[in-house]
Amino acid sequence: MNILVCVKQVPDTTEIKIDPVRNTLIREGVPSIVNPFDGYALEAAARIKDKDPEVKIVVLSMGPEQAKAALRDCLAAAADKAYLISDRAFGGSDTLATSYILSNAVRRVEEMEGKFNLIFCGKQAIDGDTAQVGPELAEHLDYPQVTYALEAEVDGSCVKVKKEVEEGAEIIEANLPCVVTFTKPAWEPRYPTIRRKLDAKRAEIPTLTAVQLSDIDLTRAGLKGSPTKVKRTFVPQKKKSGVTIRESSNHASAMKLFQLLSDASVI
């Protein structure tokens, strides 16, 4: 059983800075982390491996050289092998171009690591928040997909996924190979052990460039291959602070609330 976990390095801050000229994220000077949702995906893979030590977990990321730090964190936590996709030609890729490049890289990595039965992703990255790359990757690969997963369990040639829905949770079964994207579960990812952390620091992380990914149609990659054009970015205006109702009794508070809502013609 081989599991691929796709991860993204993201800035560790809610204060995203945007380059006003290029309309892209400024990464310099901002501490970086593994996208938390990707961390949950990795932990889900690690839990499958806990039950079956034969499972191999490979992590894959696309980004600049410094994204290797995120891959090392994944190696320290649970992954057995890591690959970085990095090439100037891939810079500025939107979600469509990114998922296209990832799908090609999946095939290339499979030549070295064997076929992946499962591909896990975070549901979305906390910087871009699009939630598109995972589902698009499944489409490029023509695999079934389950999104907003909380837990996953392998059962023969199927994967059983507990999926978050508005009313609670659904259990979905899908055939392998399959793409699953994860949301925040009830548990926290494990601490990396000291030994794994030391090994991760020394681990060799191969870089896949456009040369290695020779099947890629470069007109579908990078800024050129991205149909998404950022027209404008802006800081949303802060919402006005709400009204606090704290009357002498609960009944009086409820009456006040009713009055306010009906004055505003909401009810």
Place this chain on the structure above:
Amino acid sequence: MLELTKEQNMLVKMVRSFSQREIAPRAEELDRTGAFPAEIVQKMAELGLLGLNVPREFGGAGLGEVDKVLAVTEVAQACSSTAELFAVQLLVNGIIAAHGTREQKQRYLGMTCRQGKLGAFALTEPGAGSDAGGLQTTAVEDGDSYVLNGSKCFISNLGPQEGDYAIVIAVTDRAKKTHGGMTAFLVDRDTPGFQVGKLEDKMGIRSAAVSELILEDCRVGKEQILGKVGRGFQIAMSGLDSGRIGIAAQACGEAQAALDAAVSYAKQRLQFGRPISAQQGIQWYLAEMATKLEAAKLLTIKAAALRDRGEPSGMNASMAKFFAGETANEVAAKALQIHGGYGYMKDYAIERIYRDARILTIYEGTSEVQKIVIAKELLK
């Protein structure tokens, strides 16, 4: 020696973040209740801390003495009791790694790394403290086993529920005394005749488990001999070098916690219309505390580095233990003084640190014993 490697910096960062997140918030409660931090021990095992100095082939991180110093110092900044049990486990790991058979290492070191099982080091007896040569506990050969009888006291990592095995030093040939008369045994807690006695009610490090151990016709197979028959005293002494470095590291961590508390309090506390840190008297205190602490850390790291290089480290370990232990007491006392009346109250951590520090000049060889070791080396 003065510059840490990238890996060591990473280790410090990791242990600091773990200690501050998982241990520090519980230090006050652990001191108040005296409860043993069993869940913390499990987490330390999962993280690989408990097996820090265990060779990789037996499930550990395979790190050395300097790494040990860095890790113990970080844990001690968060909680002295936890640092104590940690330092003792690292001592036990080190002794087994150095003298155990392959089977012993697999069993005991593996148990600690994988399951967080704790080991004790049982040398001290009611009548044999600083004079470790005066042991009364005996081990008598009987067929393919030895029968142990005697009692040990002040044994760390041993409590009503705590502790899974102990390294017991016993007399196998009284005539030979320390020169071949003592032997080390690995004794499992569930061995018939292995009885854990009174759990000590201590002034400080209140949640570290320290108990009596009574051995009554406790029969162990010869495969439980650690090292060779007659080498018990030497094994104990070589272990103590490393143990002393561990306690020196604990002292550095506690002193650091006391200094940090003093600096932060001195900046906040207003008297005569300004923070007391503006008073030169307080500044001098802080400067002296910081300087002595720095010296203690350097002595400790040097002793550890010598040991890592396989060079003689006994005198340096004693210097580090002596100086760091005394310094921790001095720094804690000054830090409490800077806190004034508030420092005497349990609301402030310094009250606990002050009590915790007191043992540091006593166990693992008193300051006086350390000076005997140092002087002996000078005068030989």
